Amino acid sequence: MMLFIMPPGYAQGYMSPAGVMISHAHAKGGWMFSYNYMDMYMEDNWSGNHPISEEQIWNDYLYAPQSMHMGMHMLMGMHGLSDRISIMMMTEYKSSQMTMLLPPGSSGHHHGDTTSLSVNPNLHKHSTNGFGDTKLWAIYKWMANENSSVVVSAGLSIPTGRINLETTEHAVYEGEQQPYMMQLGSGTLDFMPGVTYLSYAGSFTWSVQALSTIRAFDNVAGYHYGNDLTMNAWAAYQFTSFLSASIRLEGYTSAPISGFDPQIYAVVQPGADPDCYGGERVSTYGGMNFYIHDGWFQNSKLAVEFGLPLYQRVNVIQQVPLFIWNASFTASF
Amino acid sequence: MRIPYLPAVLLASMFLIGFTACDDDDDPATSKGSVALHIHTFAGGNEVEAYGDTLLLGDDRKIVVNTAQLYLTNFRFIKLDDSEVQGPATVLFMKQGVEEYELGEVEAGNYKGLRFDVGLSDATNASTPDPNDPALFQSTMWFGSTAQPDGFVFVNFQGAIDTTLNANSNSLAPFAYKIGTNDNRVTITMPQENHTVVPDQLDVYHMKVDYAGLFNGIVLSNPNNLQMTTPAQNNSVLAEQLVTNIATLFSYE
Numbered sequence: 001m002m003l004f005i006m007p008p009g010y011a012q013g014y015m016s017p018a019g020v021m022i023s024h025a026h027a028k029g030g031w032m033f034s035y036n037y038m039d040m041y042m043e044d045n046w047s048g049n050h051p052i053s054e055e056q057i058w059n060d061y062l063y064a065p066q067s068m069h070m071g072m073h074m075l076m077g078m079h080g081l082s083d084r085i086s087i088m089m090m091t092e093y094k095s096s097q098m099t100m101l102l103p104p105g106s107s108g109h110h111h112g113d114t115t116s117l118s119v120n121p122n123l124h125k126h127s128t129n130g131f132g133d134t135k136l137w138a139i140y141k142w143m144a145n146e147n148s149s150v151v152v153s154a155g156l157s158i159p160t161g162r163i164n165l166e167t168t169e170h171a172v173y174e175g176e177q178q179p180y181m182m183q184l185g186s187g188t189l190d191f192m193p194g195v196t197y198l199s200y201a202g203s204f205t206w207s208v209q210a211l212s213t214i215r216a217f218d219n220v221a222g223y224h225y226g227n228d229l230t231m232n233a234w235a236a237y238q239f240t241s242f243l244s245a246s247i248r249l250e251g252y253t254s255a256p257i258s259g260f261d262p263q264i265y266a267v268v269q270p271g272a273d274p275d276c277y278g279g280e281r282v283s284t285y286g287g288m289n290f291y292i293h294d295g296w297f298q299n300s301k302l303a304v305e306f307g308l309p310l311y312q313r314v315n316v317i318q319q320v321p322l323f324i325w326n327a328s329f330t331a332s333f
Numbered sequence: 334m335r336i337p338y339l340p341a342v343l344l345a346s347m348f349l350i351g352f353t354a355c356d357d358d359d360d361p362a363t364s365k366g367s368v369a370l371h372i373h374t375f376a377g378g379n380e381v382e383a384y385g386d387t388l389l390l391g392d393d394r395k396i397v398v399n400t401a402q403l404y405l406t407n408f409r410f411i412k413l414d415d416s417e418v419q420g421p422a423t424v425l426f427m428k429q430g431v432e433e434y435e436l437g438e439v440e441a442g443n444y445k446g447l448r449f450d451v452g453l454s455d456a457t458n459a460s461t462p463d464p465n466d467p468a469l470f471q472s473t474m475w476f477g478s479t480a481q482p483d484g485f486v487f488v489n490f491q492g493a494i495d496t497t498l499n500a501n502s503n504s505l506a507p508f509a510y511k512i513g514t515n516d517n518r519v520t521i522t523m524p525q526e527n528h529t530v531v532p533d534q535l536d537v538y539h540m541k542v543d544y545a546g547l548f549n550g551i552v553l554s555n556p557n558n559l560q561m562t563t564p565a566q567n568n569s570v571l572a573e574q575l576v577t578n579i580a581t582l583f584s585y586e
Contacts, residue, residue, distance in 0.1 A: 058443045059413045062529050103413070103443050106527040173533045265364040265532045267441045 015205040015236035017246040017287040018303035019326035022088070023198055023207060025141040025151050026080030034330040036074040042319040043067050045270070049313040054101065057317060062172070063100035063124055063269040065319050068181070071095045072132070078139075088137040094161070095129040096182050100269050128178055132161035133185040135192070148199040155192030157213065161185020163221055164263070177263040179271035180223075187219025203244075206235040218259050226255025226278045234285075241291065248285040248305070254278040256315050270317040279314035283307045283324065300331040364532035365438040368410075368420070371537050373586065374401050374429040377545035381429050390545050394500035400473065400491035401544050402428035404453055408436055410530075411446030411522075418442065420449075424457065426468040427542070441532045445525050451579050452487035452518030459484065476513060476564055483564050488512040488579065490544045496553040508559040510547060512575055514567045519579045526585055539586035546581035550574050 016023035018036065026032060044051050045065060054064040071094070078088040102122035137155040144150070161184035167176045194211035209232040215224040234248035257274035260266065266273040287305030292298060307324040314320060374381040377390030381398045388396050405427055408420030421437030452458075462469035462480050469480070476483035489512075493505035523540075530536045551558050551574060558571055566572065 055413055059416075060442075062441065062443055062531065102529055103445075103527045106443060106529045173531050265441065267364050267532065 014291075014301060014332070015200070015238060015244050015246065015289060016207070016303075017234055017236065017248050017285060017289075017326070018305040018328040019248065019250075019285060019287070019307070019324075020207075020209070020232060020234060021076070021090075022137065022139060022151070022153050022194060022196055022209070022211070024149060024196075025084065025086040025139045026078060028080050028083045030078075030080040030086075031333040032076075032078040032330060033333075034074075034076045034078075034328055036076065036326065036328040038070075038072045038074070038324070038326050040070045040321050040324045041067070042069075042321050044320055044322070045317060046312065046314050046320045047317045049311070052317065055103075057270065058103045060267075060317075061269050061273070062267060063102060065269060065271065066099040066101050066123075068096065068098040068271075068319055084141045086139040086141075088139060090135045090137075091160075092132040092135075093130070094132045094184050095127075097125070097127040098182065098271070100124045100126075124172070126167055126178060126182055128165050128182045128184065130162060130165075130184045134158045134160045137192070142195075147201050148197065151196050151198075153192070153194040153196070153211075155194070157186065157188075157190040157192060159185050159187045159189060159219065161187075163187035163219060163261075172268055173265075175263065176265075176268070177261065179264060179269060180225075180257060180261070180274070180277065181271050186215070186225050187221060188215050188217050188224045190215045203238040204235070205237075206233075208233045221261040221263070223257050223259030223261055223274060225257055228252065228254035228278075236287075236289070241293065243291070244289045246285075246287040246289070246305070248287065248307075250283045250285065250307070251280070252283070253280045270319075273316065276314075276316040276318050279312065279318065281309055281313075281321075282311040283309045283321075285324075285326075287326075297331060299333065300329065303328045303330070364441045366441045366530040366532055367535045368408075368436045368439045368530060369535060369537045370405075370425070370427075370434040370436060371432055371539045371586070372427055372434060373432060373541040374398075375541050375543040375545070376401070377543065380541075381544075384429060390500075390548075392500045395495045395503065395505060396492060396545070397494075397505060398429070398490075398492040398544065400429075400489050401542075402426065402471075402474065402490075403451055403488040403542070404468075404474065404485065405449050405451060406453055406457070407450040407520075409448040410439060410442075410444040411448060413443060413445050417448065418444070424453065424468040426471060426474070439530050439536075441530050444528045444530065447523040447526075447528075447538060448520065450518055450520050451582075452513070452515075453485050454518075455515050457485075458513075458515055476511065476562075484513055484515075486511040486513045487518065488547075490547055494548075494553060494559075496556075496559070498554060506553075506556070506559060509562050510575055511562045512567065512572065512579070514564055517567055517572065517576045519576060521580060521583050523583060524585065541584055541586050542582050543584070544582060547575055547578045549578045549581060551578075 057064040073093040076090040080086045135157050140152045142150045142152045163183045165178045191214040196209040198207040211230045213228045231251040236246035238244040256278040260274045264272045270276040285305045285307035289303040292300045305326040312320045379388040405425040409417040474486045491509040493507045495502045496506045
């Protein structure tokens with residue numbers, strides 16, 4: 001079997017899948033820039049670990065969610081301050097759309113949107129987009145040898161994304177605010193500790209990782225998202241000098257929102273109810289990385305990854321992802 | 334590799350903090366919307382625009398309405414799972430000529446039905462109304478010159494009607510139905526019609542009350558069937574039929 005050795009200029013985590021943000025620390029003076037895109041589409045409504053009907057949702061909420069699509073563009077820069085410590089910064093741009101439905105024949109569409117009324121008087125649409133929170137990390141290479149490394153990351157999420165977006169012309173009632181998931185940021189200063197083990201031996205790389213977000217403070221509206229924990233295990237194999245493939249298992253758990261925004265009426269839809277956040281999800285991903293060795297983009301890679309949920313349990317009622325896909329372009333210097 | 338213990342302890346502490354803190358004990362924002370009824374007074378499919386007008390019932394029988402008023406109370410809103418949400422404790426005095434009735438605030442939500450009582454609760458029926466109470470201080474809705482001791486009239490429908498079998502007379506006989514007493518309070522469940530009560534918004538139920546329904550099964554040619562004005566008369570075969578007929582009066586517009 002032919003072994004492909006990591007080319008000069010690539011960091012140790014160069015085979016990491018598109019959806020993995022942190023895998024390694026850079027050598028002193030090293031730079032890495034990347035553009036990442038995450039796309040998630042949600043459709044079915046679940047309660048606990050099973051689907052529920054729209055009628056069940058309508059019993060407690062005005063609208064039953066029909067679908068939600070979220071795209072997130074992330075620009076990231078990473079620099080090795082020393083052989084042990086790297087810093088990383090990320091800014092994100094979020095775009096979200098969701099549709100909701102009133103019970104058939106209901107007399108509730110109050111905002112007078114004649115365009116949507118002519119199509120379906122009970123269908124209600126929301127969309128938001130804009131810059132989200134800004135994230136900073138310090139990544140410490142705790143242990144490293146020829147074939148493995150352990151890096152510890154300590155991150156801060158700085159609340160630069162807005163949390164007071166209103167629904168404007170599609171408001172159900174005067175001054176209606178977008179539900180929590182449609183806002184651009186968390187509104188809170190959050191801590192993001194993590195630890196990553198990476199093992200690499202020629203063409204084969206594998207890694208396990210634990211990342212958390214600790215939200216200790218309420219935002220100005222009076223709530224904060226629940227703490228979360230993400231566990232990643234992935235393995236990648238390099239088939240040729242320009243191609244590798246990866247598989248990844250991701251476990252995610254999160255608590256519900258604590259507190260609430262008094263401008264968001266929980267009764268409107270599950271996404272406006274703080275209790276309808278958090279839960280557990282296990283997803284599996286398959287990905288491919290394409291490496292560029294020459295020209296302007298030498299030491300760069302293009303990565304794509306497609307994921308499907310294997311297990312989901314949600315708090316109260318939530319829409320669940322049908323699929324997630326990630327793409328990234330990374331250039332190392 | 335030697336493990337540096339201080340970073341390990343710090344990291345473990347952060348995860349521990351993250352997953353032992355912040356359970357959500359708060360109540361999310363609750364919200365209410367307003368509900369109003371828009372009710373038209375009808376007699377045999379014709380709207381009673383003014384007292385004294387001569388109208389035709391379905392069989393071309395002539396009728397003149399002089400009084401058409403009733404009490405609606407104990408409003409309940411039926412959710413999609415058939416559970417009930419209690420509405421505001423409003424005593425709604427409905428009469429001809431007034432179409433808008435504010436019920437008050439109701440928990441925001443989706444409702445497939447509306448249920449209410451025609452009549453007053455036992456306690457209210459036994460009470461003496463405050464002169465400042467516009468709903469209950471209505472002498473036309475008392476059996477006597479005061480509300481007590483005889484209680485309130487729940488439905489007061491009066492006028493004159495052609496009592497001939499063939500409904501072809503211009504000579505109309507007066508009728509007066511004063512339906513009351515606790516036993517004759519009737520619960521009405523409106524047909525299914527989905528309504529969404531939105532926070533801070535007004536939702537209006539458009540209804541009509543067709544008083545001619547009270548004549549269903551009543552033999553008009555019998556003069557004894559044209560008058561029921563005392564509490565004692567409210568315990569009779571005629572009263573039984575009239576009370577049964579109350580359920581047929583209400584429909585959505």
